[in-house]
Amino acid sequence: MSGRVVDADNGETMPFVNIHFKNSKIGTTTDLDGRYRIETYYATDSLVASFIGYNFQVKSVNKDVSQTVNFELTISSVELKTAEVVATDEENPAHPVVRNVLKNKKINNREKLDAYEYELYNKVEFDLNNITDEFRERRIFKPFEFVFDNLDSTEEKIYLPVFMTESLSNFYFRRNPKTEKEVITATKVSGIENNSVSQFLGDMYQSVNIYDNNVIVFGKSFVSPISNLGFGFYNYYLMDSAYIDNKWCYMIKFTPKRKQELTFDGEMWVNDTTYAVKKVTGTIADDANINFIYGLSVQQEFDEVEPEVWMLSQEELVVDFNVTDKTMGFYGRKTTTYKDFVINKPRSDDFYRGLSDVIVADDANEKPPEFWDDARHIKLTENEQAVYSMVDTIQNVPQFRTVVDIITLFVSGYKVMGNFELGPYYTLYSFNPIEGNRFRLGGRTSNAFSTRLMLEGYTAYGLRDEKFKYGGGVTYMMSKNPRMVIYAGGKKDIEQLGQAEGAFREDNVLSSIFRRNPASKLTAVTETKTYLEREWFYGLSNRLMFTHRVLRPLGDLRYERYNDADNLVPVSSLTTSEVTLYTRFAYKEKFVSGEFERISLGTKYPTLEVAYSVGIPDVWGSDYEYQKALIRVKDKVLFGPLGYMKVRLEAGKIWGKLPFPLLQLHQGNETFFYD
DSSP: OEEEEEETTTOOBOTTOEEEETTSSOEEEOOTTSEEEOOOSOOOSEEEEEOTTBOOEEEEOOTTSOOBOOEEEOBOOOOOOOOOOOOOSSSOTHHHHHHHHHHTHHHHSGGGSSEEEEEEEEEEEEEEEOOOHHHHTOGGGGGGGGGGGGOBOSSSSOEEEEEEEEEEEEEEEETTTTEEEEEEEEEEESSOOOHHHHHHTSGGGTOOOTTSSEEEETTEEEEOTTOTTGGGTEEEEEEEEEEETTEEEEEEEEEESSTTSSOEEEEEEEETTTOOEEEEEEEEOTTOOOTTEEEEEEEEEEEEEETTEEEEEEEEEEEEEOSSSSSOEEEEEEEEEEEEEEESOOOOHHHHOSSOSEEEOTTGGGOOHHHHHHHOSSOOOHHHHHHHHHHHHHTTOHHHHHHHHHHHHHHHSOEEETTEEEOOGGGSEEEETTTEEEEEEEEEEOTTTOSSEEEEEEEEEETTTOOEEEEEEEEEEEEETTEEEEEEEEEEEEEOTTBOTTSOOTTOHHHHHHBSSOOOSOEEEEEEEEEEEEEEETTEEEEEEEEEEEEEEOTTOOOEEEOTTSOEEEOOOEEEEEEEEEEEEETTOEEEEOSSOEEEEEOSSOEEEEEEEEEOTTSTTOOOOEEEEEEEEEEEEEOGGGOEEEEEEEEEEEESOOOGGGSOOOOBOOBSSOO
C-alpha cells in the first residue's frame, strides 16, 4: 500500500501521520512529503490514517492487490477528554489472542512463501530408561558392565544412551508447483551404515507443522492447539507477557477440554504484532491412547528471519516408549535445528526435478570427526560423545552379537549365516488335513553374497501325503535408482485360493494354530512366473509379468463340469498361461529401502492400481482364452481426533468363459485375526 496524506482544508502535505491496518498493529508514518508505503503479509480490509487534532479516516482496501490510497484529513472540533480503559470479565482474555492467531495462520505458515531453503541438523537418540540396580546386576549383563558408565539421571527416569544418529542436509521448497527436495550431505550413525537408514532420518519424514489443523504423531491424528477447531477441544488461559528475543509476546496456556481425546497440554508464546507463534511446548494427554507410548512431548521455536517471515528454528521431540512408568522401556529423542534461510528465491525447474525427493550424497557417511566438530549446529554432551565409542566397543562383545542375531531373526524371519540366510523360521513347521505335519526348509542368499543378485529356494514334505513340494527364484536388481527388477521363478506346492493379501500364508505356523476351520479344500499349484518391474519415479511403477499355472484340486475340493450329455464329469486340472501389465500409482509415496526389499511409509493421497491380463491358449498346454481388467483404489481417510477410515474400492471385468477357480475370487481370511 502506498499513498499520500494532505490537509483537506488547504491541501498541504502532512508528515508523521499514523497509517495502519484496522484491527492490526501493522503500520507506518508518513515522511516529510506526506507519503507512506507499507509492504506486509498481514493486511486487513481497511486502512486507517490518524493524527492528533484531526478526524481519523478509514478506507477499504483489497488485501492481495498493490494499491495507491490517498487520505484527506479534516481538523477535529471535538474536545479531548480523559479516557479510561476498563477490562471486563465477559470474555476470556486469551480468546482474542487465539482468534488472531487463527486469523493469521495462513500468513504465518511457512508454506505461504513462494520458495524457501535452509540447512538443517538432525540428531536422533535412543536411550534405555528405568535402569534399576537389580537390572544392572543380572548375570547376562556382566560382559556389558562398561556400558552402565554412561547412565544419566538428569531427568525423572534414569536412562542409558545406547544409539545415536546425526545428519546434516539442505532442504528446498517451492510452492508452485509444490515441490520438496532434500539433499542429505552428511550422516553419522552409531552401529549402522546404511543409506536407507540415513534417508529415514531426513526432515521430510519427521517434521511437524503446528499450523496444520491436525498433527500426525505415530499414525494418530492429534488436534493442534491452533487448529481452526481448537476452541472445541482446548481451554485457553492468558498467563503472562514478556519480551522473547526482543519480541513482545503473550503466554497462552492450553489444556484439553475432555479426557481421552488426542490433544496436547502445554503453552505457547505468541507475538503481539504478527500473532505468529514464537514458541510452543506440548505433551500428549496422560490418557491419550497410543500403543506402547507412555509419554510424548514436542517443543518448537520460531524466528522472524526476514520482516514478517517466521520460520521454524529449533524443534525437539521426546517419546517415552513404555507400558507403565515402572517397567523398562526407552526414550526416543529427536533434536532438529535450522539455519541459513533463503526466502522467496526459487531455483530453476531442472534443480527440483528428480526421481527422489530425498537424495543421500555418496560420501554422506564418510565425513571425518573434524567435519562434524565444525558442522554441528549444537555441541554434543559428554554422554552423547560417549555413545559413539561405547557402540564401537559393544560390537565386539559376543553376547551382543547374539542379541542382534536374535532380533534380526525375529524381525526379518531369517537367520544370517555369512552368504546365506536360513528361513523364514515361521514356515519350518505347519499343519493341514491334507499334508498332515508339514516341514519346510528354505533360504536365500544374503547381502554379503551380492547386493544385485538374490537366489532363493525351499523344499517341504508332508508326513500324511508323503509328497515333496519345492520352489525357487532368481531376483536381479538391474538398477536401484530408478528401481528396475527382473525376476524368474517357479514352485510346485499347495495353496488356499482366494486368500486375502494380508492373511497368513498356508505354510505359516500361525495359520495352522489360529485357523477357524480345517483347511480341507486346498489346491496343488504348479507355477512358472517371470516379470520385469520398472519404477519411473517414486510412486509410479509398472510390472510386465508372464505366469503359467496348473491347478489340481486336493482334499474335499472337486473340479467338475457338464459334458455334452449334461452330466457332471470330473476335471483333473486347469491350465492357464497369461500376460499381465500392472500399474501402480501412489502420489508422493515414501519408502525405506533395503538392497532388494523395501517398506512403504505410505502416502496421504489415494493409491491407484490397474491391471490388465490376457490369457493365451495353447501355450504349454493352456486351455483358456480370456481378458481381465481390474482397477483398485485404496485410501486411508483421517478424521482428526475421531480416528480414520480405510477405503478400498475395486471394480473389474472378465471377457471369455472361465471355470470358477480362474474367475475373480473374492478374498477372505480363515484365521481369528483380521488381516
